[in-house]
Each structure stands twice: as C-alpha cells, then as structure tokens.
Amino acid sequence: SSLFSANPEIPALNLPVVNDAPKKTIISAPVTSFSHLNLHLGIESYISEKLEFTDMTEVQSKSLPVLLDGKDALIRSQTGSGKTIAYALAVVQNLQGLVPRITRMDGPAALVFVPTRELALQSYEVFSRLTLPVRRIVATCVVGGQKRKSEKARLRKGSNIIVSTPGRFIDHIENTHCLSLAKVKWIIFDEADRLLDMGFQKDINKILTAVKEQTGTKQQVVLLSATLTKGVENLVNLALTNPVHIETEAGKAKEKNAQIFVDPLTGLNVEKVPLPSKLTQSVTIVPSKLRLVTLVAFINKKCVIEGDGKLLVFLSCRDSVEFHFRLLKNMKGVLNNAISDKKLGFFQLHGGMTQPERNSTINGYRCAKSGVLLCTDVASRGLDIPKVDWVVQHTSPGNPVDYVHRVGRTARAGKAGHALLILSPAEVEYVKLLTKFDIVAKELKLEEILFVLTRKMLTYSAVIYGTVGIQLGKEEASKVHRELEELVHGDKSLKEFAGKAFVAYVRSYATYPAALKHIFHVQNLHLGHVAKSFALQEAPSEFLHNLKKTVGAHAIRQIRRKKSNMENSETENNKTDDITVEKEIKKKGTKRHPIVAKFDLMSEFSSGITDFSPSAKKKKVK
Numbered sequence: 001s002s003l004f005s006a007n008p009e010i011p012a013l014n015l016p017v018v019n020d021a022p023k024k025t026i027i028s029a030p031v032t033s034f035s036h037l038n039l040h041l042g043i044e045s046y047i048s049e050k051l052e053f054t055d056m057t058e059v060q061s062k063s064l065p066v067l068l069d070g071k072d073a074l075i076r077s078q079t080g081s082g083k084t085i086a087y088a089l090a091v092v093q094n095l096q097g098l099v100p101r102i103t104r105m106d107g108p109a110a111l112v113f114v115p116t117r118e119l120a121l122q123s124y125e126v127f128s129r130l131t132l133p134v135r136r137i138v139a140t141c142v143v144g145g146q147k148r149k150s151e152k153a154r155l156r157k158g159s160n161i162i163v164s165t166p167g168r169f170i171d172h173i174e175n176t177h178c179l180s181l182a183k184v185k186w187i188i189f190d191e192a193d194r195l196l197d198m199g200f201q202k203d204i205n206k207i208l209t210a211v212k213e214q215t216g217t218k219q220q221v222v223l224l225s226a227t228l229t230k231g232v233e234n235l236v237n238l239a240l241t242n243p244v245h246i247e248t249e250a251g252k253a254k255e256k257n258a259q260i261f262v263d264p265l266t267g268l269n270v271e272k273v274p275l276p277s278k279l280t281q282s283v284t285i286v287p288s289k290l291r292l293v294t295l296v297a298f299i300n301k302k303c304v305i306e307g308d309g310k311l312l313v314f315l316s317c318r319d320s321v322e323f324h325f326r327l328l329k330n331m332k333g334v335l336n337n338a339i340s341d342k343k344l345g346f347f348q349l350h351g352g353m354t355q356p357e358r359n360s361t362i363n364g365y366r367c368a369k370s371g372v373l374l375c376t377d378v379a380s381r382g383l384d385i386p387k388v389d390w391v392v393q394h395t396s397p398g399n400p401v402d403y404v405h406r407v408g409r410t411a412r413a414g415k416a417g418h419a420l421l422i423l424s425p426a427e428v429e430y431v432k433l434l435t436k437f438d439i440v441a442k443e444l445k446l447e448e449i450l451f452v453l454t455r456k457m458l459t460y461s462a463v464i465y466g467t468v469g470i471q472l473g474k475e476e477a478s479k480v481h482r483e484l485e486e487l488v489h490g491d492k493s494l495k496e497f498a499g500k501a502f503v504a505y506v507r508s509y510a511t512y513p514a515a516l517k518h519i520f521h522v523q524n525l526h527l528g529h530v531a532k533s534f535a536l537q538e539a540p541s542e543f544l545h546n547l548k549k550t551v552g553a554h555a556i557r558q559i560r561r562k563k564s565n566m567e568n569s570e571t572e573n574n575k576t577d578d579i580t581v582e583k584e585i586k587k588k589g590t591k592r593h594p595i596v597a598k599f600d601l602m603s604e605f606s607s608g609i610t611d612f613s614p615s616a617k618k619k620k621v622k
C-alpha cells in the first residue's frame with residue numbers, strides 16, 4: 001500500500017521558539033592554563049604539543065587543584081567536558097612525584113573503574129598517552145572479553161594504573177595471586193551512577209574492602225557522576241572522606257531552576273544532567289511507515305548533499321542495528337546510487353559483537369572523516385569520538401537521562417553539534433516530557449527531510465519548496481522506499497534480518513518503563529506499519545509467533561484471521577498491511593515488572609560485560 005496512505009495525522013507540536021545554541025564554548029568559562037599547575041615538564045609539554053590543549057576546561061580547572069591537593073572529590077559536569085583528562089592527569093602527576101620513585105614493579109597505585117569495556121579502553125588510552133613522558137609508570141586495561149591469561153601476564157609484569165570494569169577486577173582479585181593491592185593510593189569511579197545502575201554495588205563494596213584490608217591506609221577516592229542519585233550519595237558516604245563537591249557553572253545554572261525531577265525509570269528523585277552548551281536539538285514526527293525512508297533521506301542530506309557529515313544513529317536493539325547496517329551499506333540502485341557511489345563508511349556497534357569487532361568499529365569510525373555509526377545504547381555513555389556532527393535517535397531512549405547521554409556524543413569539548421530525535425505521531429507527548437527536563441528542541445518538518453530527496457545536488461535547489469515541493473518529496477520518498485523494499489525482498493538473508501529486526505523492535509518497545517507506557521505502549525504500534533519501516537511489505541507471518549508473549553496470542557490470532565480474510569477478499573487486497581493490534585490486545589496487558597523492564601533496557605550495557613538478567617545473576621561465574 002502507499003507509503004502516504006492510512007498514516008496517523010502528524011499533530012502540531014507548538015514548540016517554544018528555541019534560539020540556536022549560544023556561541024559561547026564550554027571551555028571559555030574560568031579558564032586557566034595548564035602551566036599554572038606546576039606539572040611535570042614532560043607532561044606539560046606533552047599536553048600542549050601533542051594533545052594541543054592550551055587551556056583547561058572548566059571542570060579541569062576546578063578539579064585539578066583539588067585532586068592534586070590530595071582531596072577526595074565528587075565531580076559532576078556535562079558530557080564531553082573533559083572529565084577523563086581531569087582525573088587521569090591528577091593521577092599521573094601525583095604518581096610521578098612519589099618518593100621513592102614508583103616503578104612498574106611496585107604494582108597498582110591507582111584503580112579506575114568504569115561501567116563498560118569501551119569506556120575502559122578509552123580511559124586507558126588517555127592514561128597511556130599521559131604516561132608517555134614518564135615511561136616508568138605503566139597503565140593497563142583489564143576488561144572482560146579478553147584472555148584472562150594475557151591479562152594475568154600483564155599484571156604479573158607490573159602495572160601502576162589499572163583501568164577496569166568492576167566484575168572483571170573482582171575476578172582478578174580472587175584468581176590472580178600476583179595481584180597485590182597493598183600500594184593502592186587512588187580509587188576512581190567514573191560514570192558512578194551508571195556503575196550503580198548496572199548493579200555493580202556489591203562488586204564495588206568488595207573492591208573497597210579488599211583494598212582496605214591489604215593497605216590498611218586511606219586512599220584518595222574520586223567519584224565522577226552525571227547525576228546525583230541516592231545510590232551515588234550512599235557511595236559518597238561510604239567511600240569518600242570530606243569530599244569536595246565540584247560542579248560546573250552549566251550544572252549550577254540549572255540547579256536554580258528546580259533541578260530535581262522524578263526519574264521515570266525508578267520513580268526516585270534525581271538531578272537533571274546539563275546539556276552541552278553548543279548543542280542544537282531538533283525533533284521530527286514521522287509516521288511508522290516512513291521511518292526507514294526518512295533515515296535514508298537524512299543520511300543522504302547530511303553525508304551526500306550537504307557534505308561529509310558524521311552521524312551516530314541510535315536504534316532500539318541489536319537486530320535492528322544489524323538489519324539497518326546490512327541494508328544501508330548495500331544500497332546499490334537506491335536513490336540513483338547517490339549513497340552507494342559516495343562510498344560512505346557504515347559501521348555498527350552493539351552488545352552482541354565480540355570485543356575485537358567492537359574495537360575495530362570504534363577505531364574505524366573514529367578515523368572516518370564522514371560516515372554513519374548505527375548503534376544501540378552500548379554507545380550512549382562516555383564514548384569520545386571526535387567530530388560527530390549529528391546524533392540521530394531513530395527510536396526514543398525513554399528515560400530523559402539517557403537522552404542527555406546519547407546527545408552528549410556530539411558537541412564535545414566546546415565544539416558545535418546537533419541532535420535529531422525521531423518520534424511517531426503517537427509519541428509526541430514525549431516532547432512535553434523532555435521540556436520538563438529543560439530539553440527543548442525545535443521541530444524539523446518531515447517534508448523538509450523528504451524534500452531533499454528530490455535534489456541530487458545542493459545547487460539543484462531551484463525546485464520550489466511548497467505544495468509542489470512537498471508532493472515531489474513524497475513521490476521521491478515512495479520511489480526510494482520501493483527500491484529499498486526490492487533490495488530486501490530480493491535478498492533472502494536480508495529479508496530474514498528484516499523479519500528478526502521487526503520482532504526485536506516490537507519486543508524492545510514493550511520494555512519502556514511503566515511510567516512511560518502512556519507514551520510508548522506496544523499496544524499503540526501498528527504492526528503492518530512497523531513492518532514497512534523494515535522494508536517488509538507486511539507483518540511477516542513466519543515471525544508473528546515470536547511476538548505472542550509481547551502482544552498476546554489472542555492479538556496474533558486476530559491479525560492472522562484478519563489477514564486471511566483480506567487475502568480472500570479481492571476488493572480488500574490493497575489493505576493487507578492495515579493490521580492494527582490496538583483493541584485486540586487490550587485485555588492481554590503487556591505490563592512488565594519495572595525491574596524486568598529495566599534489565600531489558602540495560603541489556604546493551606550488560607551484554608558487553610556481564611549478564612545482568614536476574615537468572616544470569618545466579619549463574620554468575622566465580
């Protein structure tokens with residue numbers, strides 16, 4: 001059926017006028033030069049010559065003097081503000097000055113804990129750079145997904161700074177006999193809120209106890225967290241002594257405007273997370289059927305027509321990432337080959353990939369001048385990839401805190417960046433919810449994105465945008481969608497991926513937290529339209545049984561019955577995708593226990609390190 005028929009109406013958003021992000025950069029706040037810190041000369045010149053940093057960022061200028069003074073600290077600031085350098089520099093500067101001189105054989109002096117492997121590798125990279133001028137200090141990274149044996153060998157050779165995920169580190173405490181914690185002086189918890197969200201509390205307690213037992217002295221403890229949750233407060237009370245609370249002006253400014261809000265996921269009071277100051281945010285309302293073609297049009301707009309864009313696209317689940325990745329990198333014949341001829345780099349990142357695959361994706365995308373990284377929430381926290389122009393949220397994250405972390409992958413270190421959120425007409429209420437968190441986006445009209453499909457080059461803009469332009473955009477979108485469908489239906493394996501992605505999408509939709517079900521409810525999904533967004537002509541019957549638990553067996557039976565009635569009726573033949581599950585499944589509520597829903601939402605993080613599903617917890621390997 002037509003791409004533009006039977007769609008729900010796009011409601012008017014009536015958004016407040018948003019000025020483009022202020023031109024002021026986040027690193028222009030009280031800046032001071034690194035030279036004021038009396039750093040080791042090698043480190044100082046490394047920072048200015050190799051890293052080419054001239055001034056400290058705000059969070060660095062506020063926290064470095066405190067950390068170098070030996071104080072415990074709780075540091076909070078917006079994404080991309082330079083927190084990693086802040087703690088890494090303090091640690092390396094402090095360790096190089098120890099008397100007697102520290103060497104690798106002294107073993108660990110600083111332990112850094114982060115929630116995911118990618119973050120561990122990223123933080124380790126910063127340490128390994130900063131230790132280049134002081135080669136006797138050695139940093140190492142100990143994370144899951146790598147061979148224990150080689151990690152043990154590295155620990156045996158001696159490392160002074162260990163960057164790790166808590167689960168893996170506990171494993172080494174228990175099984176690596178050469179690992180002594182007797183000389184640990186620093187403990188750092190980066191992304192502490194996420195560490196606790198992911199259930200690392202017990203592991204953290206074990207680590208703190210082990211260090212205490214082996215050293216008998218107090219460590220300098222630093223906690224970095226975007227939000228001040230109850231869990232973070234408890235950890236501060238447990239592990240920090242007279243901590244200095246450091247936060248940036250952006251955070252403080254928000255504080256004045258009632259900063260506390262109820263986290264829809266947990267129902268607890270948490271603090272708002274400030275957004276990068278040079279971020280511009282847009283929202284587009286897209287009926288389900290048009291989601292795929294809109295994404296293709298947007299990629300074409302940013303990476304082909306307007307130049308060499310670098311896009312990060314968040315999708316809801318692994319199968320969806322896998323499908324879009326396979327489809328997009330193989331778009332021969334679509335849009336007159338505009339995207340395939342450009343030889344644009346497409347990358348994928350999700351928790352189902354092996355660690356070497358994940359590393360190679362991140363490195364490839366990091367080096368790419370232009371390209372598209374399709375990912376799940378595994379990439380939403382802390383990943384520092386240079387020059388990401390646009391963060392596109394093809395599916396909403398649900399929790400506004402996660403929204404802030406996702407968009408924080410752009411507009412980093414005072415640079416400009418843009419974010420686009422795609423919502424369906426049934427989800428517009430989410431825009432209102434975001435405004436309560438001071439997240440205000442301006443509307444980017446769907447027609448504007450689709451209209452660009454009519455232009456092969458930017459200069460060919462003579463086509464009048466207006467009623468005619470809108471119609472031309474629709475025609476071109478229908479054509480492109482047909483081409484995408486042909487591509488999928490002509491390739492058995494791609495069609496299989498589309499079917500799996502369709503099922504996984506519907507399932508992940510059912511895991512939005514209960515507090516957001518009035519906006520994102522699986523019952524509101526129109527399965528036929530959702531199928532179209534995966535370039536399928538209809539909800540694939542061979543996969544429908546997989547959705548029994550999600551939408552209810554009764555609903556599936558209804559869909560099948562309706563479908564066969566339609567197939568039997570010639571006159572109704574062109575309505576086959578018009579299968580709504582709305583009313584049929586009302587009785588079969590899809591409510592999930594909030595904790596289960598939370599685990600589902602977190603699965604991308606957990607899959608990368610440890611399995612956090614309640615059943616897997618029991619099986620946890622010692």
Ligand SMILES: Nc1ncnc2c1ncn2[C@@H]1O[C@H](COP(=O)(O)OP(=O)(O)OP(=O)(O)O)[C@@H](O)[C@H]1O
Binds near residue numbers: 053055060078086
């Ligand atoms: N003083 C500085 N001058 C210029 N760029 C800097 C400076 N300090 C850090 N950066 C750069 O800013 C970027 C963001 O830094 P970093 O990853 O440490 O931020 P973050 O606050 O930890 O972000 P997130 O909260 O998302 O984890 C990095 O690319 C880093 O190289």
